[in-house]
Amino acid sequence: MPAITGDEYIKRIDTLQSNIWYDGERITGKLSEHRAFAGVMKSQAALYDLQHQKENMTFTCEKSGTGIGVSYLIPRSVEDVKKRREMIQEWATHNGGFMGRSPDYMNTVLTSFAASLDLLEGEKKTFPKKLRDFYEYARENDLSFTHTFISPQSNRSKLAFLDDEVTNARIVEKRDDGLVIRGAKLLATQGGITDEVIVYSNPGTAEEDQSYLFSIPTDTKGLTFVCRRSFVESDTPLSSRFDEMDTVVLFEDVVVPWERVFIYENVRAVTSLYKEGKFIPFTVHQIVSRQVIKAEFVLGVAQSMVDMINIGEYDHVQGKIAEIMRGVESLKALLYKGEGGGTLDEGGVYIPDPIPLYVAVSEFQAFYPRCMEIVQQLGASGMITLPSERDFSSDVGENLTFYLKGYEKNGKEKVALFRLAWDMAMSGFGTRQMHYERFFFGDPVKLAQNLYQMCPTERAKNRVEQFLQERS
Ligand SMILES: Cc1cc2nc3c(=O)[nH]c(=O)nc-3n(C[C@H](O)[C@H](O)[C@H](O)COP(=O)(O)OP(=O)(O)OC[C@H]3O[C@@H](n4cnc5c(N)ncnc54)[C@H](O)[C@@H]3O)c2cc1C
Numbered sequence: 001m002p003a004i005t006g007d008e009y010i011k012r013i014d015t016l017q018s019n020i021w022y023d024g025e026r027i028t029g030k031l032s033e034h035r036a037f038a039g040v041m042k043s044q045a046a047l048y049d050l051q052h053q054k055e056n057m058t059f060t061c062e063k064s065g066t067g068i069g070v071s072y073l074i075p076r077s078v079e080d081v082k083k084r085r086e087m088i089q090e091w092a093t094h095n096g097g098f099m100g101r102s103p104d105y106m107n108t109v110l111t112s113f114a115a116s117l118d119l120l121e122g123e124k125k126t127f128p129k130k131l132r133d134f135y136e137y138a139r140e141n142d143l144s145f146t147h148t149f150i151s152p153q154s155n156r157s158k159l160a161f162l163d164d165e166v167t168n169a170r171i172v173e174k175r176d177d178g179l180v181i182r183g184a185k186l187l188a189t190q191g192g193i194t195d196e197v198i199v200y201s202n203p204g205t206a207e208e209d210q211s212y213l214f215s216i217p218t219d220t221k222g223l224t225f226v227c228r229r230s231f232v233e234s235d236t237p238l239s240s241r242f243d244e245m246d247t248v249v250l251f252e253d254v255v256v257p258w259e260r261v262f263i264y265e266n267v268r269a270v271t272s273l274y275k276e277g278k279f280i281p282f283t284v285h286q287i288v289s290r291q292v293i294k295a296e297f298v299l300g301v302a303q304s305m306v307d308m309i310n311i312g313e314y315d316h317v318q319g320k321i322a323e324i325m326r327g328v329e330s331l332k333a334l335l336y337k338g339e340g341g342g343t344l345d346e347g348g349v350y351i352p353d354p355i356p357l358y359v360a361v362s363e364f365q366a367f368y369p370r371c372m373e374i375v376q377q378l379g380a381s382g383m384i385t386l387p388s389e390r391d392f393s394s395d396v397g398e399n400l401t402f403y404l405k406g407y408e409k410n411g412k413e414k415v416a417l418f419r420l421a422w423d424m425a426m427s428g429f430g431t432r433q434m435h436y437e438r439f440f441f442g443d444p445v446k447l448a449q450n451l452y453q454m455c456p457t458e459r460a461k462n463r464v465e466q467f468l469q470e471r472s
Contacts, residue, residue, distance in 0.1 A: 002066040003058050004142040006045025013041065013144075013193055016219040020192040020247070022227045031193065036230035039241045040099070041193055047091050047102055048142070057087050064140055071104035071286070072139040074115045075350040081285065081339050084108075088289040097294025098242040100436055101189045106145035106198065108286040109279065110135055113213075113262075115349045116277030123269045131262040134215060144194040145215070148185040148249045151202050161206065169199065169251045170209040171264060178257040179214070179264055184250050189440070191225040191247030194218060199249075201270045203442070211270045213263040214256045222254040231428040235389050237420045239429035246432075278349065281342075284357035287441065288335045291364050295328045298371045301421055305378050308414055310407035320374045327367045334360035355455055362447045368437040372425040382418040383426055 004012075014030045021027070027034055032041045051057040051069055058067035070087035073080060088104050095102065114135035117128040138145075151168035169183035181199075188197060197218055201211045216223065225247040231239045263269045273279065302324055306312045334356040341353035376383060387400055392412050404411030424430050438444065 002142070003051040003069045004048050005052060006042075006047075006049040009045050009048045009144065010041060012195060013218075016195075016217070018192055018219040018225065019223060020225045020227065023229070027192075036227065036232055036243070036245060037193055039232060039239075040190075040243055040245070043095055043099065043241050044102065044144075044193065047094060047099075050090060050094060054090055056083060057090065059083075061139070063136070066140065068139050069103075069107065069142055071107035072111055072135075074111055075352075076344075076348055077350050078339060078342060081342065081350055081352055084285070085289045085335070085339065088286055089293050092290040092293035095242050096238070096297040097290045097292075098238055098433060099244055100290070100440060101146070101244050102290075103144045103194075105283075105286055106147055106194075107138075108282050109147065110138055110145065110198065112278040112282035113273060115282070115347075116273060116279065118347065119272050119277050120263070120269055123263075123266060125266045126263045126269045127261065130259055131213075134260070134262070138196075143196055144190075145196050145198050146188040146190045146192075146194045146218075146247075147198040147200065148188040148191070149200045149202055150186050151205075151210070152184050152186060152248075166210075168202075168210050169249075170207070171212065172209075172253070174264075175255070178255045179212070179261055181212075181251040181254045181256060184248060186248050188225065188247045188249050189436075190244050191249060192218060192227070192245065197223070197249065200274075201267075203271070203274050203446075205270065206267060208265040208267060211263070211265060211267045212261070213270060213273065214261045216254065216256055216260055220254055220256075222252040224250040224252065226250065229428075231432060233427070233429075235419065236423045236427065236429070237416075238423040239427060243429055243432075278351055280358065281338075281351045281354040283441075284354055284361050285335075285338060285352045288331060288338065288357050288360045288364075291360070291368075291437075292328070292331050292335055295324070295331055295364075295367075295371070298368075298375070298424070299324045299328055301417075301424060302371070302375055302378060304417055305375070305382070305421055308406040308409060308417055309382065311378070317378065320378065324371055324374060327363075327371070330363070331360050334363075355451075358447070358451055358454060361441055362444070362451060365438050365444045365447065369434045372430065372434055375421050375425040379418060379421050379425075382414070383422050386415055386419050386422060 010032045014032050022036060031037050057070060059070055059073050061068045070084055073084060075081045075084060091102050091104055114132055117132055120126040120128040154167045155163050167184055169181050169185045171179050172182045173180035195218060196215050198215045200213050205211050228246050231243045233239055302321055306317055306321060311317045338352045338357035342351050344350055385404060392400055401411040404414055406414035
C-alpha cells in the first residue's frame, strides 16, 4: 500500500478501539468524534492528504515500486536531506509547527534505527533483521507511531536503583509467545491516535530488565493510555485543531510478540543505538526543520500585533521583534549548516552534521518561551480583552466591533488576531507548547551535557596552544 490518505488514517484509528481513558472513563465509539481528539485527528488526516496533493511529498520505493512518504526516506545525499526538509516543512506549515508529533517525527526515528543496524550486528539479544523488516512494513503501510521512552518520575535520585518499588515498565517474563511487560511509561504524545507505539528504554538506563526496544499496535491487550485534561476550547484557532494529547502508558502484563522485539536485556545496544547511531542526526534535523516554521509563524503573529495597535515606532518594540528575527535567522543558518556539513558513512547513508542542529534544538528550549514572553509584553491588555464570537454576534456586538478596534482594523479583526496570540502564549494549549519545546527532547540540563560531550574542542585548544608557544 502506498502513502495513505486522511480518510484511511481516520478509519484505521477508529477501527482499533484502543483502551484510552479520559477523565475517569474509557472512551468508546469513534475516537475521531471525541471532543478531545476530533480536531487534532482532522489536522493529522489533512497531512496525509497533502502527501497526494503536493509535489515531492513521496518517493518511489525501489523495492515495492510504490509511492512512500518522504519522512521514511533514508538519505543517500545532501539532496535527499533537503528533500526531507522540504516535506517536513510542508507539513509543519500546515499547522504552524504546533504539531510537534506529526507523523514525520516518529517516521524519522524509525528510519534512523533502520539506517543504524550495523551497530546491532553481533550484539546479543538484538534482532537487526526484524527491525529492518519492520521498518519496511511500516514504510509500505504508512503506519503512524507514538512513542514512550521515559520512566515515571517517582524517584530521580542517583540512588533510585535501590528503590524496591519499580514503576518503570520492565520485562517480567520471557515466554514462547513473547516478552511480558509490566509497569508504566511516559509521556506518549499522540497516544491512542496512532497505529502503533514504539517503546524504548530511557537514555541512560542501567537495568537489563528495563532495556528494550519494541513496537506494538495501539490496541494490544493490556495496554492502556491515560490522557491529561484536554486543552480544546471553542473559538480557539490553535487548541481546537492542534492539541496533540499526552498520555501515560500502562502495561498490564502486555505480551510483546517476538517478531516485534528488536532489543531486550542489552543496555549497551539500546544506548549505542541512541547515542552512536543516526537517531540524533536524523531526529534533530526533523525537529529544527519544524522549529524554523514555528519561529516564522511566531514572528508573523508578533509583527501583526505591532501593526494592529500601531506600536512599531517605539525602539523597545523594534528591539523585541529584532530578537525574534535573530532567532529565526540563527535557526535557519544552523539548519542549513547541519544539512550541508554532513558526511557519507560506509553504507552510503548521508548523515547531517548533528552539532549545529543540536545547538539549534538546545537554543530553542529558551528562545521559544522568550518569544512567548515578548508576545505577552507586546499584547498587554489585548491578551485579555477577548470577547467570544457569540458576543460579537449579540446585541453588544456592534459596540465591541467599534470600541475594540485596532489601527485601521475593526474590533472583530483585532480580537481574532489577539485571540490567536493568547492561544499561542497564554492558554492551556500555549503553556503546554512552551513546556513541550523545553522538554520533549530531554531536559535542558541533559541536552547541555550531551552537547558538551558531542562537540569537539581540539581545534580551539590547539590554537591556544600554538598562541602560547608563539609568545614564549
Ligand atoms: C509536553 C511534553 C510531551 C512529551 N512527549 C513525550 C513523548 O511523546 N514520548 C516520550 O517518551 N517522552 C515525552 N516527553 C517526556 C520528555 O522526554 C521528558 O519530559 C524529558 O526527557 C525530561 O524528563 P522528565 O520529564 O522525566 O524530567 P526529570 O528527569 O524528572 O527532571 C525533573 C527535574 O530534575 C532535574 N534532574 C533530574 N535528573 C537529573 C540528573 N540526573 N542530573 C541533574 N538534574 C536532574 C531536571 O533537570 C529537571 O529540572 C514529553 C514531555 C513533555 C513536557
